[in-house]
Amino acid sequence: MPAEPDDPEVTVVLAAERAHLAESRAALRRMREHARGLSADAAADWVSRQILESLLDQRVEALADRPDTPLFFGRMDRGDADGDTDGDTDGEEDGELPAVMYVGRRHVHDGDEGRPLVLDWRAPVSRAFYQAGPAEPMGWRLRRRFGFQSGDLTAFEDEPLDGGAETLTSRILTEEIERPRTGPMRDIVATIQPEQDTIVRADLPRTVCVQGAPGTGKTAVGLHRAAYLLFTHRERLARSGVLIVGPNRAFLAYIAAVLPALGEVTVEQATIDDLLGAPAAEETAPVAALKGEARMADVLRRALWLHVRKPADGLVVTRGSARYRLADHEVREIAAALRGTTRYGSGRAAFAQRLAHQILVRMERRGEAPDDRVQDQVARGGPVKKIVEEVWPKLTAEQVLYRLLSDADFLRTAAKGVLDEDEQAVLRWAKPARSHRSAAWTRADRALLDELNDLIERTASLGHLVVDEAQDLSAMQLRALGRRCGTGSATVLGDLAQGTTEWSARSWTDVLTHLGQEGDVTELTMGFRVPGTVLDYAARLLPHIAPALERPRSLRPGAGALDVRRVDDPAAAAAEAARAALARPGSVGLIVPDAAAAVHAAALTAAGLDHEVLGPESDGAARLLVIPAALAKGLEYDHVIVAEPAAIAAAEARGLARLYVVLTRAVTSLTVLHREDLPAELTDRRTRP
Template sequence: MPAHQLAPDITGDPSETLDTERAHLATSRAALRAMREHARSLSSDAAGDWVSQQILQALLDQRVEALADHSGTPLFFGRLDRAVDDDLPGTIYVGRRHVHDDRSRPLVIDWRAPVSRAFYQASPADPMDVARRRRFGYHGGDLTAYEDERLDQGGDLQQSRLLTEEIERPRSGPMRDIVATIQPDQDEIVRSGLGQTVCVQGAPGTGKTAVGLHRAAYLLFTHREKLARSGVMIVGPNRAFLSYISSVLPALGEVKVDQTTVAGILGDHLAPEDPAVATIKGDARIAPVLRRALWMHVLKPTEGVLFTKGINRYRVADHEASEIVAALRGTTRYGPGRATLAQRLAHLVLVRMEQRGESPDDRVQDAVARSKPVKQLVDQVWPKLTPQQVLHRLLSDPEFLAAAAKDDLTAAEQSLLLWAKPAKSFRSAKWSAADAALMDELGDLIERTAVLGHLVVDEAQDLSAMQLRALGRRCRTGSATVLGDLAQGTTPWSARSWTEVLTHLGFEDGAVTELTLGFRVPREVLDFAARLLPSIAPDLAAPQSLRPGSGSLSVRPAPDLAASLAQAVREALSREGSIGVIVPDASVAAVSKVLTDLDHRVLSPDTVDDHRLLVIPASLAKGLEYDHVIVVEPADIVDAEPRGLARLYVVLTRAVTSLTVLHARELPAQLC
């Protein structure tokens, strides 16, 4: 070993040290149980009224849930021995949450606390007041090993063996947190401030999804009061993905975070649609078309208001009503504009009353605004509308669409947008996923959309401009964490740059960070998949992996595909870890039939399945990972969709231990 490298250092009797650390773990677990019991014993009866009692009880229930001790995960995973004598403890245990004893002495410090930052960032070059960093190895919840790194002696540190083992450990079921293995570049992103929008371009295996989730946990810890009011939301590509990541935040003590999909926000509209039409609907150019379509419903008054009270009549002339409508049109949201129009018409009626010596008050003005003459005029010139009504008219009426489109859409694009067989009414219309984003845009033009404090968007490269605008509206006064990989864009409207994505979200000043160093996908597998990059994302740097993975890749011609598949699955079953058989969507049933004699399940779009052997449609593979992946017929995956090469790149990078590629057809030229 070179003299300038420092091997992990174990001092004293290892067994005695382990016993001491296990005793601290037992003490900490007992203290956590006591904290939870104390929280459970608190009563909401002290609140003054029933509503306050319900709110307080909900907060107490959340506190009890957050203090749950997950027996299969370590309560702490690191220790810092500090080199300075100050007000902070000399020894700090870093873990998933704060734990203190009955005298409020800290036994475990939350990984998000400022003092814990040294666990991730300290080095011999910058020890950050730390003399020694200790990492712990666990099996289940039991402490089994430790490893010391001296930070006060200069030189360079070798890669931690325990860290490597934890990263490479086979996994099954939902995604685990990476709180014990966060790398310095990941930690910088996680600890970015609430006011900063961060965009992470992450190659496969770089942990971008985990970084986004941990940033959400960090912000909730650092800005608890503010985000408790405004909320944090995680948006993923599908429900299977959300199920896969669902246990990460609860394991970190964060139990009140909404996790949903774009369809969950905009509405689960499933009408089939030509991708060419969906692409036009997803283009940002349609936003001004929608705005014009809405405001084209506001008409110039042809008559004024005649309000009668007893024997008195009060008139607002048509030109006065026209001036009010012109002043309001387009300067406010559509819904509040209707109410304001009624109030301004009523105000002019009150002016007439005052001119006759009367003394009307605000109650009179409200009554006039609700009166039949005023309501009739408002309904005539500023009709009450829903997004569905406006969109139905836009897609059904060629003349209306042409007037709203102006020069933003070509005649050919307008022709594509028009329904071949228009629904009789907006109530009977069958809406598509692309329509949902248009209705959301119209909905915000009518009434303001509620906003969040922070939004985490994963696989953002696959969202259309209109979907991104819909998400951006929900955090217009907050910030966002945007995650994705341009090379994994598989929709016809996939983004070509992150500047484009941030612009549509409304965060043009967001910082773009690129993660290219992978920890999970073996290098041999990643290098094979990266042969596709010049064709799908030539501007991206090729990803690198810390894991050589010698022997992790097997590419096999398979004239008898069924027999080769059965053999490959049996080989994988003889090894430890989860197995994903990823196939073209059209081949799912056939492949499942081949595996009839083997205990397997087919992954559905709505849930993640922790069964050991899964058959996975290629369209659902994004964001998931398995120890052993068997890819069936890459050429069919490529041929199934316009961006099939990008889909294949996704599929080939799901393996964290081994990848087997079976092909009866010729491989795509890029892989040869």
């Protein structure tokens, strides 16, 4: 039940909880000052000192207190109502539950006594805050949630866990979910739901795939899983690393503050272009789609190994007055034994060593006693180097791909039985560049080059990879990401209904296969962010874009959240709608057809409204943003205005999926303005809830 602020007992409790908050903040400051006072001078050498200084700097940064962020958001009490509830946590060390625990974003302890004042939400004992309920209290009697305003503790709400009653919707929890936002995405540690918590706490070796409808918090779940794994497996992941991969820079800017708010300041974030290289040219969707198919992996492997050729002559090595000979068939047999059993680069080095070893065998037959140094000398000598270059030439990925796309005969040989003649014609460059050095590689080419680079030299693997909007990655891009967690695990996030590319995944089984991972697929269908009326309206498109998916539901009814109306001038009407939205708390996103962004920006300027146009490299910090529809994925705003849905749907092959994305970005209200008729799929009564 929510606590009434005028109740004298409530006043006493609030005073006690505020005192605990003040004590905890003071302890955190002491912890940070202690960390700041530590010295790296004890390190044995300069390199160790630099590493230690970096670790200490990270520790200081992780202990930063953000005044507008609650230090703790919940409390758990065990025992009887008249029992020990003075905050004593004795017994935790020996496996017993503490009498009272405060759950927050990071661990805080009293520096003098070592007494824990706040327990990290990721600690095993904190799991009960998210999972305990009347049916399974997990040893606890009471859960208390705290309400905050600008970092000040203003309210609390108690939920009995031992009465057998059904769990009621928490007002504080609902208010936190609905709290208006501006700027980057916030963490959700105070509002994690049991089904989300199960995903977050999945073991490190386990790859998890989350099919999440709009507003179900799948992105936040992925980020909090990364934070949980770093807490639980700190030493291991500090060595191997964790990487977050998002669809564009605007998305990464939007989520950038989440992990630092949780005390994790070392996690890297990147787009697929950051990892594989930015494209220098564009190409048509059919060409990109073909290059993105998994079949291209076989073509590339053949293309690379086709460069291993038969020798024209054998090998002759002169040592002093003696000459040692390998016949051409012997050289060919050595190359054949290595071909395809190793990576191209290491195979080339092994080829030289095996040739040299056979020369040493012949030296021994003549009574000589050569050692490893002689073998290395022979392997580096001119005759061996010459025949290695002839049979097993040194190559770069760019050289191989250039030849594949520019040489019709070579492409025909490499693609035989994999691609038909029409597909080969689609791939082949009409006007090849002069050389691989001057070639302008496309985004799809970058994935092919990464595949070739791995065939030449092994790609290093991370400990854990979080991939968001994974449904929009091609099979070859997924293979590239899979190599980066080949010895680790992954958290795969996305929504098949929001697939907007021609190569978008149709099943998560395919995605996991291309990643080279085995994992469980969990579907989140209960939305917390998008109002019910808005989600139901967008869900009219589901039978046409992803009929196999379960219809999403919302925890929030959202009465009055949806406004759909026909207007004479969409740009002018959108400006007025933006003005009205700005009069309410929260962020405002005006989502428009890509080609109409400049027109709408001009209308906002004419109306005297400050705004920014979101670009691929934007941080999206302005309160009012004009958002091209292609960049809306993964973002959310309190108030969303959508202009001309029909134009958004008609702009690309999977335009209805793009429209589904656009219509599900709203947290508080959605206004749809149109002069053209709405897409028939939105008005078909048979698709309505």
